[in-house]
Amino acid sequence: MASKNKYYVVWNGVNPGIYETWNECQLQIKGFKGAAYKGFETREEAERAYSEGYATGRNASLKGTAPRQIPQELSDAVAVDASCLGNPGKMEYRGVWVADGSPIFKAGPFEDGTNNIGEFLAIVHALAWMEQQGVRFTICSDSRNAILWIKQKKCKTKLERTGRNDKVFELIARAERWLATHAITVPIVKWETKLWGEIPADFGRK
Template identity: 60%
Template sequence: MKKNELLNPPDWRNDTVLPLPNEVKANAWAVDAACSGNPGPMEYQCIDLSTGTQVFHFGPIHGTNNIGEFLAIVHALALMEKEGITDKVIYSDSVNAQLWVAKKQCKTKLERNAQTEELYRIIARAEHWLKTHPIHTPILKWETKKWGECPADFGRK
């Protein structure tokens, strides 16, 4: 598929305003994180793939990209549960974050100190949420090599 084929949704695709690849579900949220340095100022966001709108944004806070990817997935899961959303999927391009969510533990090696203490409290809250809530929402891999950057990407590469 040529990049210019993704400029607009195809005529038959009425489920999204975004130029999504055919195999990507539009009834979904995509999450991504960005970090300036690693560690450094980290932020994450979620985009609704049917409307292209930002669902939420968090940060910046001192952390790592992997932590941001993990927290973005948990944030999306918790918000979906809170709002009673049961028919969407979540896309993330981070295999590590998906594994951490599955294991219900953020396996970061980020040093815990005064600068990272607030983030560690957020991580503990996310881990607790995962351990006390069943996950029914599919978390799918965003295939960056095949589809290009995730719609939630911050575009800083």
């Protein structure tokens, strides 16, 4: 789900104001306790929301759609999701910022995979990316199975090898090795779709 936000209002941050890129916005909110911000599609919407203040402006809708009531503590989290066309089928996964859906990483498609495997690999990819970058953010996934597998440090899939999915099993083995040699130091949270809408990393193929 690509982000359409072009302007970002920071009501409470290092330097409150309106910013034109997510990177600029992040500089104002990362590590800032009580940061308050939101993305908008047009400058007009952003200016109106900024002038109205956080209490009113945060509830401004985009194109008439109701805003998600995402918990504040997840505003700078990373969301991951997978897509699989068939079971097994072509599988891919990605990670994005919860705040505006801007991409962090994407992998695939891979032949003869499953959605649960993709969800598992996406979480491990996010963990490894954070270690490489020296950052720590909450990870959100809408897959209970994947979160459980991460806790068990094992991808408990029943998928059979077909020859076409050798790459999938190679990625699983690599992910399991990573989990076996690294401590998980960030929260991994179940995304509550009924409360917050589709996870921002969703591929929109349901």
